[in-house]
Amino acid sequence: NAGVTQTPKFQVLKTGQSMTLQCAQDMNHNSMYWYRQDPGMGLRLIYYSASEGTTDKGEVPNGYNVSRLNKREFSLRLESAAPSQTSVYFCASDRGIYTDTQYFGPGTRLTVL
Amino acid sequence: EDQVTQSPEALRLQEGESSSLNCSYTVSGLRGLFWYRQDPGKGPEFLFTLYSAGEEKEKERLKATLTKKESFLHITAPKPEDSATYLCAVKGDQAGTALIFGKGTTLSVSS
Numbered sequence: 492n493a494g495v496t497q498t499p500k501f502q503v504l505k506t507g508q509s510m511t512l513q514c515a516q517d518m519n520h521n522s523m524y525w526y527r528q529d530p531g532m533g534l535r536l537i538y539y540s541a542s543e544g545t546t547d548k549g550e551v552p553n554g555y556n557v558s559r560l561n562k563r564e565f566s567l568r569l570e571s572a573a574p575s576q577t578s579v580y581f582c583a584s585d586r587g588i589y590t591d592t593q594y595f596g597p598g599t600r601l602t603v604l
Numbered sequence: 605e606d607q608v609t610q611s612p613e614a615l616r617l618q619e620g621e622s623s624s625l626n627c628s629y630t631v632s633g634l635r636g637l638f639w640y641r642q643d644p645g646k647g648p649e650f651l652f653t654l655y656s657a658g659e660e661k662e663k664e665r666l667k668a669t670l671t672k673k674e675s676f677l678h679i680t681a682p683k684p685e686d687s688a689t690y691l692c693a694v695k696g697d698q699a700g701t702a703l704i705f706g707k708g709t710t711l712s713v714s715s
Contacts, residue, residue, distance in 0.1 A: 495647075522701055524703075526705075531707065532707065533691075533705045533706060533707040533708060534648075534691070534693075534703070535705075536702045536703070539700070539702055541700065541701065547700070549702060581647055581648070583703075585701065589635040589695055589701055590635050590636045590653070590655060590695070591701070592638065592650050593638070593650075593703055594650065595647035595648045595649075597646060597647045598645075598646070598647050
């Protein structure tokens with residue numbers, strides 16, 4: 492039981508390049524989330540998927556797209572990377588119940604030059 | 605607007621020196637308050653969930669408490685391995701099931 496897994500762990504991009512961050516969970520959770528963590532800013536929600544087939548914007552969605560591929564997988568795409576997107580990205584999941592605990596992946600550290 | 609404020613930003617303790625971390629929150633319809641521990645280069649690791657004022661939960665040297673406006677994470681006789689960043693987050697009616705996080709308290713315990 493791996494929990495929440497993320498690939499890659501590290502990535503360096505040049506401005507304007509695109510990439511997709513992958514996330515998978517094996518806990519049969521309904522809801523999945525993407526957060527970014529920046530120094531002094533805390534964790535902020537980018538997008539989430541309440542259930543398979545649905546996605547919604549969070550606090551900081553600009554410059555990102557997401558795909559809920561199936562119940563297990565939720566990807567985050569940067570179409571044209573910018574230096575402001577340099578951050579650590581975390582994927583999380585839970586059962587989709589208001590009171591439920593969210594479990595986090597190990598993170599992807601992205602640098603955009 | 606839902607908001608979470610943690611204090612202090614950083615805390616240095618000697619081994620065995622007990623203290624408390626504060627999490628103040630403003631949320632419309634609290635569904636749950638969550639404490640996580642985060643080690644450098646790792647993802648947040650779940651510690652506790654509190655649902656209603658007056659509730660308390662304990663795990664080893666940690667004890668979390670909740671009032672209508674704030675939560676405390678009490679650390680009793682800390683050890684160097686307790687050094688980490690402690691994150692507080694809430695779920696409320698307005699944000700769906702997403703978490704609203706504070707900026708965290710970085711705890712350093714020296715021997």
